[in-house]
Amino acid sequence: MSTQPLTLTERRKLATQLEIAHAAAELFTAHGTDGTTAEAIAHRAGVALRTFYRYFRAKQDAVGPLLAVGGERWRALLATAEPRAALPDALRAAVREVLAAPDxxxxxxxxxxxxxxxxxxxxxxxxxxxxxxxxxxxxxxxPVVAERAGRGAGQGTSQGASPLQVRLAAAAATAAIRIALETWSETDEDVTGPNSPADLAVRCLDRLMGPGW
Incomplete structure (x- = not known):
């Protein structure tokens, strides 16, 4: 799957949004959302308050770009995985890499x-x-899952995954990461090893996808 490269203006916009997102995350973690204002987030990010509201309607919205980064990287890893790898294997490998903590x-x-x-x-x-x-x-x-499964999204064929299978696989994979991160966040487990996000996500993925792939 190919996408058009971002323009310089688009890259700057995304960079600013991510800076604001990191600032919001730091303040929310330290003071909670009730103890954090949009003004404080803008100040921490080094932008004007009007710039903050140009990108986000509310302070909670500001962390969206940060939370979305992992998904973007994961889809890219899956799209470029070994072509001959079975879909579950490609999903597991992408999950492990995107949730790893190598540094x-x-x-x-x-x-x-x-x-x-x-x-x-x-x-x-x-x-x-x-x-x-x-x-x-x-x-x-x-569409990434559909391509990995050997068919174009929305084009039913006798080969590859059906539209239902594509939707189920995408839902299962997304839920596996979401549930793993939510479960891990309720504990003080480390970022690596047993019960880490990567370990939990692969276990969730195996349970949710099951046999038949």
Whole structure:
């Protein structure tokens, strides 16, 4: 699957959004959503308040780009996986890599997500952002799964996966990561090893997809 390269303006826009998202995540983790204002997020990100509201309607929305980064990387990994690999194997490999913590930055990113999910437990608006990001990720995953399964999205053929199988696989894969991160965020388990996000996600994926793939 090919996409048009981003323009310089689009890259700058995404970079600014991600800077704001990181600032929001840091403040939400440290002070909770009730103790954080849009003004504080803008100040931490080094942008004007009007810039904040140009991109986000509410303070909780600001973490959306950060939560979506993992899904974007995961889809890219799946799309470029070994062509001969079976879909479940390709999904497992992509899950392991995207949730791995090979360095300090990756480990800190996972811990930041844990802080956000803990904050979301008491904030319906933040929880809604998390569910929206997952729904959007699932929808974007479907054409990738369809291509991996040997068919074009929306074109029923006698080979490859059916539209129903594609939707189920995308839903199962997305749910596996969501449930793994939510479960992990409720514990103090490390970012690697048993019961880490990667370990939990692969176990969830195996349970949800089951035999037949």
């Amino acid at each position: 300090k930055a990756a480990a800190e990113g996972l811990r930041q997500v844990r802080g956000l999910l803990r904050a979301a437990a008491g904030d319906p608006a933040l929880r809604a952002v998390w569910y929206r990001v997952n729904q959007e990720s699932e929808e974007k995953l479907r």
